[in-house]
Amino acid sequence: MMSTAGWTARLLRAGRQSPLTRCQAHGTSVQRERAFHAGSPRWSAPIDSAVGASRSARRWTSTVPTRVARVGIVVIAAGLAYSLVAPAPPVLAESPDELPPNQRLIRLDEIHEHNRTADTYWVFRGDKVYDITDWVPNHPGGEVILRAAGGSLEPYWNIFTIHQKQEVYDVLEQYFIARIDPRDLVDGKAPTGQVEDPFKYDPVRDSALIQHSERPCNSETPESELRSYITPTEKFYVRNHLWVPNLHEADSHRLTIELFDGEEVVYTVADLRKKFKEYSITATLQCSGNRRSHMTQASRPTNGLQWGVGAIGTATWSGVRLRDVLADAGLDLQEPDENIKHLKFVGAEAYGASIPIDKAIDRHGDVLLAFSMNGQPLPRDHGFPLRVLVPGHVAARSVKWLSKIVISDEESTSQWQRRDYKCFGPNVRASHPDWDSAPAIQETPVQSAITSVRRVQADQLLDSALARVYGLEEDSVVLEGYAFAGGGRHIVRVDISPDRGHTWLQAQLQEDGAKMGASGSPDDHRAWAWRQWRAAVPATQVSGKFCVKATDDSYNVQPDTFEPTYNFRGNLANAWHRVPSAKKTTHE
């Protein structure tokens, strides 16, 4: 479940080496490198080729595959690029490698050589130079860090402001190897150059979405749009962790699959379409932060976007089955190597996450490499031209703009796998959690929400199905909402209380519009999509708040209240949804 040689342990291991030892080691490495980079390579790189530095990164993973036969290198897009003007001609550093970092001087041009195309990566901040090679595999944000290799960290930290804190400065200081030669400094600092804003190619969004953040875009589906079984594509919630990669060519987009022995197999989207059978599944995606604001309101502040009930949506996704592609690439689905445990996904913007291998190869797992949503090509915000669709799992595993899959013995090392998407106990504080003590969220617990509360007069109810089911002859309140459980578990019951939980009645589950799994069975046992529900109660029985709670087919239920499941990230907020009975509907 939780690896004993976990992530935190590896961080400590990487950081434990003394700067001196590390500097010496890399002094050698640097000299060797020079033989390869004989010229003075101009430091520039396509902004979206975040993948490809795994060779040197692998040196620090204890369980690396030994045979590395690269079949192809992923080049995702060529559109974006950034540039930095080198201010002075190259001059050899005066300091011998033996000097302590504070006395060793390095010229800017040498730093520029240690860019993402090199085998060791250097960056600078102020006048200090850092060899971050060892840090790359441990960087919570993944290989996006390579954008800065060969230059200054500062323009990136101005975009990714999460880095501007002491904890990060402390990590960086462990990799200090030298100072910049004063001849290259202006006012005591090296020129940081300009970088292009990666968010500038983000698409325009529907104005009906409720925006929680713009950069990256995080926008919620309004309640009124949660009432159709299939969520309108343009109203589907957007949860981006970084920018939207500037990808425009579908057919030529390349997906690299790295097998367990290191061999890589590359498919273009056109290859996938041509070579494999297409399947469609109707599946609900839900952010682990859905209803986080309810936890915050009922309990204490939480870190993260304060979503309401709309970080969820349902679509019909089409693509090819991941298991078919893995088998074609060379994975033995029947008897996989017993060390294979996880499948890592990397997006073109460098977002990373993983799922257990069992889910990926399960005949009923229905994991897709999807290229369409509701019959149309994926919108750019939802992963154009290719995303993973992992039904029944938290949406954070359905990686968008998919560029690479790695068959691995360990989980993705990204912060989104090893930190952000976990729940700790209500007593655990955000300052120093034991990150490895909780598993990454995969399947999600049973959830439900009220999306509409309407008072309806007796004569309007007359002869309606609801009036018949509930025997209503008087003014009533009609409630609507959704219920959903992860892991393919069916919703078997939704209970509604009109009086704060004192009495209950059962909601009417609306038709299950998602009967077909990718396995092709018309009544597959897995439930990948939500069930919507309706209920009505006489207005006279309403007292205090409405409550809703759902039950799944393992008879798991939602907790009564938030405080006992409070976690500082505010993940998986699934206590009963309580709505004031006097709540005005916004959409009727």
Next chain:
Amino acid sequence: MMSTAGWTARLLRAGRQSPLTRCQAHGTSVQRERAFHAGSPRWSAPIDSAVGASRSARRWTSTVPTRVARVGIVVIAAGLAYSLVAPAPPVLAESPDELPPNQRLIRLDEIHEHNRTADTYWVFRGDKVYDITDWVPNHPGGEVILRAAGGSLEPYWNIFTIHQKQEVYDVLEQYFIARIDPRDLVDGKAPTGQVEDPFKYDPVRDSALIQHSERPCNSETPESELRSYITPTEKFYVRNHLWVPNLHEADSHRLTIELFDGEEVVYTVADLRKKFKEYSITATLQCSGNRRSHMTQASRPTNGLQWGVGAIGTATWSGVRLRDVLADAGLDLQEPDENIKHLKFVGAEAYGASIPIDKAIDRHGDVLLAFSMNGQPLPRDHGFPLRVLVPGHVAARSVKWLSKIVISDEESTSQWQRRDYKCFGPNVRASHPDWDSAPAIQETPVQSAITSVRRVQADQLLDSALARVYGLEEDSVVLEGYAFAGGGRHIVRVDISPDRGHTWLQAQLQEDGAKMGASGSPDDHRAWAWRQWRAAVPATQVSGKFCVKATDDSYNVQPDTFEPTYNFRGNLANAWHRVPSAKKTTHE
């Protein structure tokens, strides 16, 4: 999930035919029967051959397989028998078949002919005769009803007293076909005869078990015995629905597998041992009634045995994999007929239950046909010589004294599948539930309990692991307990509150002693067994009640309180376990 043409519908259909129509139909049948039973067969049958009446029963199932090729008939045991003395010589009934039931007279000897070896089954009560042939497939208790065929119901109803209520009398009345000829009556009633008490062969139980009922035996493991990872075999809770079949021969015990086309394949236990590889799994079995008494105390009365925390236990079970046996018998595991949905199990005492076919054939499902428990032959109370072991599912599906498996398109029709082991909403009353509206319990929700509360003085704690983990330097309270989730979901966290749920700390999970699944993988993803835990808090922090709640790896949690998950059967009582902090430990 829930069949629309469900059980209740079939009951209504069977009952809807008018007595006259049915009587006429069977008049013809009776005459045909006479040609076969030309002699005057003595009415006696082995008490344990409850299986074998399926031919006529099948006529009333709409989806029966058409080709019935019987390879063998299961005869489970010959030891038990009952006898009935026929009081008068046979005389032909005077009434023609056309008369209404009240005017038609039948002699006792003719009734005796309609025993379990016949194609139609008659019983009597008082002076009234009933043709129950159509009722057999709908009988909630299964084919155990055939024990009474050909004679009086009354001695059985004196044993199975659940029948002594108006609802049952009403069902019986629908099958009324005639009265007994007055020449065979004594004081207006026919002699009911004597039947052997089927419970007389029940084994002697360990005196430490907490007995909730004797006939059938339902006995709970005391808290003190829940603290070892493997529950001592003789202290393992006993949950019998009927008597313990009088089976003493292991090797020759026969298991019949009925394939979907009706063909039957028979294996003796010796065959199973010889032909298939043996596997062992450590798995927890839990009754759905575990902790029912807590629900009753916290909420309202519930129907069923009032178990405490001890209707649960863990053992290492050994046997052969069900999927291997099914494949050998002829089931295509890769592409099973799409109409195959369930696997029905029948015990030698006529208990019946079923599981979804997917669980049975899943490579990681680990369903065993077990013949040993903790390295010894199964005790008679736990299914000697053969039981099913369905890990991760409610124990009621792990059918003991296994005699028959039926590959089917529908669930078992037993009351234990279609009625007793379900949960309804807190508002649903026991009187008239819509039985089909809830699914049969299979996988169980996350559960936990406190099994020990001890006050320990500071000097006794000194240098203990608990003192180090919790930083204890003062008198403390040490808690112990277990946590378990169904479906193979791991327990990832156990939270303890020393103050009614206001503050929480994490318990220390004890070593997972069950790392091996039947699939042979040493760290199989499925968790089939409980995790035990320990925690300690300074005595000064204790206030009010201790609470415990667990979280599984889908981040499902236990509900805070019982009332909102109250169900009239008291099943799956998994609200936080609350224990008075002043509770005296009974075992230290």
